[in-house]
Amino acid sequence: MISNLALPPLPLNEWADTKKALHLYCQIIGKIKLKLLPYKNHWWNAALYINAAGIGTTAIPYNDKTIEFNFDLCKHQLIITTTNSEYEIIELRDGLCVSDFYKQVFKILDKLKVQVKILAKPYEFETQIPFAEDTMHCTYDKEYISRFRKVLFFSDAVMKEFSGRFIGKCSPVHLFWHSFDLAVTRFSGREAPEIAGANSVNAEAYSHEVISAGFWAGDKNVQEPAYYCYTYPSPPGLDGEPLLPKGKAKWIQSNGSPMALLTYADMIKEQDPKHALLDFLESSYLAGARKADWAIDNYRARS
Secondary structure, X not given: OOOHHHOOOOOHHHHHHHHHHHHHHHHHHHHHHHHHOOOOHHHXXXXXXXXXXXXXXXXXXXXXXXXXXXXXXXXXXXXEEEOOXXXXXXXXXXXXXXXXXXXHHHHHHHHOOOOOOOOOOOOOOOOOOOHHHOOOXXXXXXXXXXHHHHHHHHHHHHHHHXXXXXXXXXXXXXXXXXXXXXXXXXXXXXXXXXOOOOOXXXXXXXXXXXXXXXXXXXXXXXXXXXXXXXXXXXXXXXXXXXXOOOOOOEEEEEOOEEEEEEEHHHHOOOOOHHHHXXXXXXXXXXXXXXXXXXXHHHEOOOO
């Protein structure tokens, strides 16, 4: 059992500036991975992953070597390694502006003879300052980074257990750097209707029916850390389905459709947060699967 004492509070208002800086650091590394790694369906090639120290890319083939980027959120470093025994470090610290981080990363890539060009500005972020010019986002609070790391480790582990109960097509548990959410997505196997006016990113992401669950640390719409689950296309009557834990999980409207929500603050008040989160993930998945006429026998419920 993982007790609530092991999970720290993570109020968004107390580390919002740090979160924004880390988000933008991750966007820079994510865009490099997107350019270098071969394409995989639904943009899975672009995502980052939780590892023992923090957040990383996994191995990326490049010419005669492989390169890997890891945010070590224990030592507060970005570590860049290659299969040619090259090892480079950028210290993550308060005052490290996005512009400095960006320039240091590309200076190292030049030293390693890794040639890559990215669209060097944020994607779906509240500001659109080019990375090389961003001296606005410079806050790095190590205490809150450490708290965030603990929450990511917990969430990743529980979501991996949840994802293993589905025998159909399912994404890895991965961190999407554009929205900065940890997500796992299940697929019915059926194509979804085209989204009118969708850009290439959303058209590919939602080419097939999905039920997607995840965690984010909060944003302008939901201003606190929370777990979520939505069904696309959203079936009629979805928000009338029961959710667990009772009295804590609820339906909200997001982009015109129901989305199940369990706040992190409510989850850590539960006697067994892991059990509470699994209950939320299972109940919200089954709500969508039943209403959208998915093959329920593709799912193995927790014993």
